[in-house]
Amino acid sequence: MRNAFAAALVRAAQRDPRVVLLTGDHGYTLFDEFRRVCPDRYLNAGIAEQNMVGVAAGLAKGGLRPIVYGLSAFTPVRVLEQIKLDVCYEQLPVLFIGDGAGVVYSTLGSSHQSTEDVAALRAIPNMAILSPADAREMTACMELAGRTAGPVYLRMGKSDLGAVHSRRLSLAWGELCKLREGTGDVAWIATGSMVQTALAVSAQWAGSQVWSAPCLKPLDALQVEAICRQHRAVIVLEEHSIYGGLCSAVAEIACARTPTWVCPIGVQDRFSRCCGSYQYLMNEHELNAEAVAAQVREFLKRVPATSSREAFSLGVSVSEAA
């Protein structure tokens, strides 16, 4: 996925002479090709993220299309106000790349881990959010961002988990991608690194339908509503806090349009406790396959045999149905 990102950057710059890349002194070797092909459009803004975002806003106001690269722990979280005021308020075409999202930097501790970036940005008007799961989604997300005239945040998490798409795809804003057809009781919606986990774990429930959500904001409400209506329960998986991310977005749509049992699988409201490998921390946060399966089993025990949706459509209350 990182190679796809590096290649997409070069393509973006070749396609559009207004593209400039800013980095906050991060991205060792990631920009080698970009710097070789268009050295004058690479700007290292130093370890000064607040200024970097303000400069990007100024460049965009001056007619350029800045791409701002940083670690997701710093961009957007450290510079949230600059993003809000300097960029989003004026709806400027700045693409933010937040690398290492989730617990990718497992050995570096909480300073480099980010499980709040999506929640922080979702509440800022005009900001769109992308979260690709594999190289093909990355390529499609970069193309979508390049076609967009406003601010975009692209969240790049664990990047070496392999492909979830077998074919090249083109994305529209808000669109969810169906990865596995199924007419069973349970639908799975996952984003980023957790799409692989959803594909693996969902096999334990016959007929599971599996979706990837590369666009976190906007999220196609009609599509989410349709998924909710077709299933007894929806499992939402993300390497992000269960507050304010994809699960919140799905639940916001569901609760307003079609009451549905939604199961949040993500980082609980806590920081990582220990140091260790990526897999170790995913275990610690109960985001490995076994722990996810256990959470889903527990959750489904609570879902009544007659789902809330059917109860509502029959005109009886949930408590009566249960």
Place this chain on the structure above:
Amino acid sequence: MPQPQTVQPFDPRRLRRTVLRMAYAGSSVHIACAFSLIEILAVLYRLHLRLGHGGPRAPDRDYLILSKGHGVMAQYACLHELGWLSDADLDSYFRDGTRLKGLSDAHVPGLEATSGSLGHGLSVGAGLALAAKRRGTPQRCFAVVGDGELNEGSIWEALLFAAHFDLSNLMIIVDENGYQAMGSTREVMRLGSIAGKLSAFGLETCEVDGHDEAALDAAMSKLLKSPSIAPKALVAHTVKGKGVSFMEANNRWHYSRLSAETYAAALAELELGEKRIAS
């Protein structure tokens, strides 16, 4: 209001009267913040800012960023002189449904950045200056910051950036009025020599009396003509509340609102000043 023919454009006394008119209409605070930078803006608009062709969003304009958004009434007064704001805009200040806010807001044509949350404008200005350089246009960017605003770390990030990227078309103007919201800069957060710091950061720096229009013009001209690749800095020594005796260096007027009496008294001083000059 009809203007005497002898008064030049962006006359400071008239600008201050416009500020008072707005502040009284809207019962606004931040009068003293606006008064310290009146001459700075007057000289910029009258003599140095190239407005380009096509109104406030002219693509070939020089940029004037009021990073110190609290002084925005001073800039509204200038925009009024340009005809970009109407009398009705002034007199309906802070009424429900109006567009002029109490801090600089980039949605208002003529204002380039949204500030007031401090430490934003200089970075945006650096980006605009860099964009102009990369596009090969002769546009310049002036960013007015307050001395209190220099508390913000992002300002110093922006200064490093501006010097490193040789943004010779960027001029930072510090409105050094010696006060911030809760007291004097000496009491709140000592700044030491601002000019010394800016020089040490690699900016070509001048100091000037920020209420002496001729001196401001001379200093700006000198900096703008300089062949140096360094960004430019002008430290303007000013008086917070300048122009009205009971507001000068009286930080109460960061927050105070005008009553009918103080409005009349302030206006009288500014009109008296004009008569004295004219006679």
